[in-house]
Amino acid sequence: MALLPPPPSSSSSLVFKVHRREPELLRPEKPTPHEFKNLSDIDDQEGLRSFVRCIVFFRYNPSMEGKDPVKIIREAMVKTLVFYYPLAGRLREGENGKLMVECNGEGILFTEADAEVTLEQLGGTPQPPYPCMDELLYDVPGSKNTLNSPLLVVQVTRLKCGGFSLGIRYNHAMVDGQGLAQFVYGVSEISRGAEAPSILPVWERHLLSASDPPKVTYQHLEYVDTAPNSEIHHEHLGELVDRSFAFGAKEVATLKSLVPQGKQFTSFEILTACLWKCRTIALQLDPDQEVRVMCVVNARNKFKNPPLPIGYYGNAFVLPVALTTAGQLTQNPIEYALELVQKAKGQFSQDYVRSVASLMVTEGRPHFITERTFGVSDIKHSWVLAFDFGWGHAVSGGSADAGSGEFPGCSYLMPYTDKEGGRGMVASLSLPSLAVERFQKELDTMLLN
Structure with missing residues (x-):
């Protein structure tokens, strides 16, 4: 039977301390082009001008004893942002409200944290609704404006057991779930020593833009x-x-x-x-x-x-x-x-x-x-x-x-x-x-x- 699997403790009853450092801006490791790029007309719809939160959990690994996931992921992210430099930019509105990204290298927001809780206390293999999500991904004040704000907000949280979580909030107008996963996968490859992501990012947003002139050929x-x-x-x-x-x-x-x-x-x-x-x-x-x-x-x-x-x-x-x-x-x-x-x-x-x-x-x-x-x-x-x-x-x-x-x-x-x-x-x-x-x-x- 597909039983409802509640977490071992609800987010209201599971209480633990989280120690955070001040959020910092991570910029691409190397200089990147300063330019404006138009989003596609699929990107540029009202329903996608919002933010989505996701989280991933990792267990303690004895072979990584003495290594810091925060340091490794931070360093890999700044390297990966060289390839995905538009993600370090800011969304702007052009004529008639058309969205574009200014690739200015301002950076993504990154928070380092330690939580006094184990992965087992969070459920071992936590499933939604994730307990204490607000603790594992800090809602940085002023960062939820669709325009002129960081496109990614990241928090890496060390857990008491030696495991850790990676929480990310992304601007949906910029990427979809698969696009975000592609970026994170590239970060994971570089964190393990790769010089570049195995799948290089492609912009080409014009491929999902309206024809000229626009032709609505279906009933939507x-x-x-x-x-x-x-x-x-x-x-x-x-x-x-x-x-x-x-x-x-x-x-x-x-x-x-x-x-x-x-x-x-x-x-x-x-x-x-x-x-x-x-x-x-x-x-x-x-x-x-x-x-x-x-x-x-x-x-x-x-x-x-x-x-x-x-x-x-x-x-x-x-x-x-x-x-x-x-x-x-x-x-x-x-x-x-x-x-x-x-x-x-x-x-x-x-x-x-x-x-x-x-x-x-x-x-x-x-x-x-x-x-x-x-x-x-x-x-x-x-x-x-x-x-x-x-x-x-x-x-x-x-x-x-x-x-x-x-x-x-x-x-x-x-x-x-x-x-x-x-x-x-x-x-x-x-x-x-x-x-x-x-x-x-x-x-x-x-x-x-």
Whole structure:
């Protein structure tokens, strides 16, 4: 069964001291070009003018005794920033609010810290909601302005057991999750002695910009509110809380067995369908209420003419949606939800991406619709567990905000390794407190079939 795995201590009951040094600006080790670079029209949308937090955890390694992760990562970052020098710049607005980055080498914010807590006290292989996240990634005052502020905020925290955590907050307009992971992977390679990242960064943001003239060739429901007077109110179910649910190979196989044989689908698709249906039931929505599923689709491997270069680290995803009613979703077999998920994903193409870019230009960078929307971002194949700064691969990590924040209806699928070494996925969600038990009940019912 995919049980709700709470941390051994909640962030409210787990209390420990953190000793921080004053944040410092890390600049590229060598002089870099001072220039202005335009962001793509996919980067330059209202919904991405925000910050995302992530964190990665590492165990103590006796072979690294006497070596300091803070010193090693700091030195590797300034070397890596020579290659990724736009990340050391600042975002500016040009004509009509168009985003660009001034590559001025001002630097990223870096904080060194020591925490009087062990990795085991944090859960051994901590999963979202990560306990005491605010302690493990300092919210530097004045650093959360989208414009004219550091694009990366980093904190390396030594733990009492000899392990450590790496917390990062990044400006989403500048990079997506995979782009950020590519940067951190490069830092990890240089920390182990490489002269340069094995995958060199590529800018080329014009490849994801609108055509000239702009051509919107698809209906983009992800940016259109089709039921503007229909809002979901679930305040009576309590405040939103972040929870995570583990799915191993057994659970995924059970969910797949609910679908008639012969139908082709991926693990992402069946998990998204399952989570969407269980969440909708748990929220007790009116049967006529419109509900949406939004799939975060990575475009990197889909571009053919021309292809996106390996090393592209800008935002390279789109958000196609499908919609139905709560009644149809909850009363039909899981295959119905699965078909809607596949319908959403099936809209994707290289032309679809260009159409989104054109929409940003012609419609003034609209924000994607979050009301009545359940979105899923698949980062289970990210490089998080491949990060190795010399202490061995990360034991866990991923998005630190679970699904709360600006888009509480968003869930993240993240890689997971249990204490026996089994690989699986963790799905993070935000749910009203009184809906958590109903969600778990519906999920258990599916998994017991």
